[in-house]
């Protein structure tokens with residue numbers, strides 16, 4: 393039988409979620425010992441959960457299909473209907489999880505002004521609504537590290553700890569959306585345990601920078617993780633012989649953390665190159681990890697025009713607003729491809745307007 397694959401783009405800068413498992417990861421998947429995880433009998437998943445709990449310095453962990461699910465499990469575990477969670481205004485949990493807090497947990501989100509997706513105590517204090525008969529019950533504080541829409545920023549440790557302390561003093565539970573927490577750890581040089589110490593729970597994605605095809609893990613205390621396991625079943629996320637995915641995750645945790653520094657370096661190179669292209673605007677100093685945002689001048693075209701033009705040449709980005717474009721570096725892009733990407737952008741940016749008018753002329 394022929395192994396038919398979709399046409400793969402030559403250079404995919406759309407997201408670190410789109411990486412393919414490496415041959416060595418596929419080998420680990422091939423050799424995975426499996427059992428029925430629904431009844432706790434998948435040895436590889438059990439090993440993964442124990443390994444991640446240990447790495448975090450927490451009691452227990454639950455493996456789930458996606459970061460959205462592990463975040464929403466945390467909201468469900470910590471909150472009751474009528475409760476409110478505090479989150480930075482661009483936070484993934486509140487904006488990109490399809491209304492999950494309201495739909496699944498009856499929870500409202502209090503959006504707090506931040507900077508690059510990160511919270512600080514001054515803005516939290518302004519947003520704070522004390523417990524009152526008029527307000528939803530404040531219950532949970534959600535942080536994101538690194539930030540996605542904030543542009544891949546990693547919290548400085550002191551700011552992070554101050555925010556956590558504020559939440560604790562206000563009687564809130566603390567959850568971290570650590571979809572890309574290893575990018576933060578590698579970029580800032582703090583440890584995963586530094587980050588987990590103040591938390592009640594953390595969600596860590598395996599299918600982003602770490603390069604797994606599927607999977608995310610929720611970590612916390614035993615009692616909360618037991619509840620999360622039950623809700624995972626309710627949400628339809630309890631899996632069976634899922635050790636094949638856990639094996640990929642173990643492989644990634646053993647082999648793909650330190651290399652995130654390469655992604656960060658390439659993101660800087662890409663940003664420096666884009667900064668020299670007339671018609672594009674980017675602040676290179678804002679680039680800290682593997683996520684970069686840049687803008688295209690309206691005189692050149694829209695973000696959608698830019699993305700469409702580059703796409704024709706096998707270079708893929710996401711338009712994230714009228715003029716705003718996002719690029720991510722990851723396991724499946726190397727230094728040569730970043731140079732090729734820059735050549736394509738330099739060559740094709742002046743043609744965007746021209747192509748746009750020729751398409752509209754064909755209406």
Ligand SMILES: Cc1ncc(COP(=O)(O)O)c(C=O)c1O
Nearest residue numbers: 458459460461484536540569571
């Ligand atoms: C910060 C952050 N949290 C959570 C998620 C959700 O992960 P998933 O796509 O696995 O549901 C994403 C996805 O991009 C993300 O960027």
